[in-house]
Amino acid sequence: MFAPVLARRSVLSATGLAPMLRASGSSLMLAQRRLVSTQHVKPTEEIHILNEQRLKRPTSPHLTIYQPQLTWYMSGLTRITGVPLSFALYGASLLYLLHPYFPAIDSAHLIQFAHDLPTWLKGSVKMIFAAPFTYHAFNGIRHLLWDAGYGLTLKGVYATGYTVLAATAVSSIYLAFFV
Secondary structure, X not given: OHHHHHHHHHHHHHXXXXXXXHHOOOXXXXXXXXXXXXXXXXXXXXXXXXXXXXXXXOOOOOHHXXXXXXXXXXXXXXXXXXXXXXXXXXXXXXHHHOOOOOOOOOHHHHHHHXXXXXXXXXXXXXXXXXXXXXXXXHHHHHHHHHHOOOOOOHHHHHHHHHHHHHHHHHHHHHHHHOO
């Protein structure tokens, strides 16, 4: 009976595990110690420390680590063009609804105002409205094609992207200067 206990003690003392096992009883778990100290900090100092840490932390994901690609430029531009188009739609609807209260803003006055503008200015203004509209419309069709499962390969994504850009350029020029 003493032989196994003696053998176990000699093995443990030879490996250096005997003090750890003695501290935790006879189990085989090793003792862990954490040497951590904390300091009492006032709430205002806590906020100051956190703000200093936040200033040094990059935004996530940080855009400077990514290589610019056509896909994310087009994605961002679709969202950016959607916002002013929405405001224009709601603004025009609001003007239509408020027409009885402001009778000076009617179709005849707007047509006369547009007719009196120089041709180059009319084309420029029409281009400002046509480019975001056609881009957003063609990219919306591109997304509908993706929803149907077409053009989802990397080659297809870039092909449809360049197609959207070409169609936007041609249709914007046509709408601005020939219609």
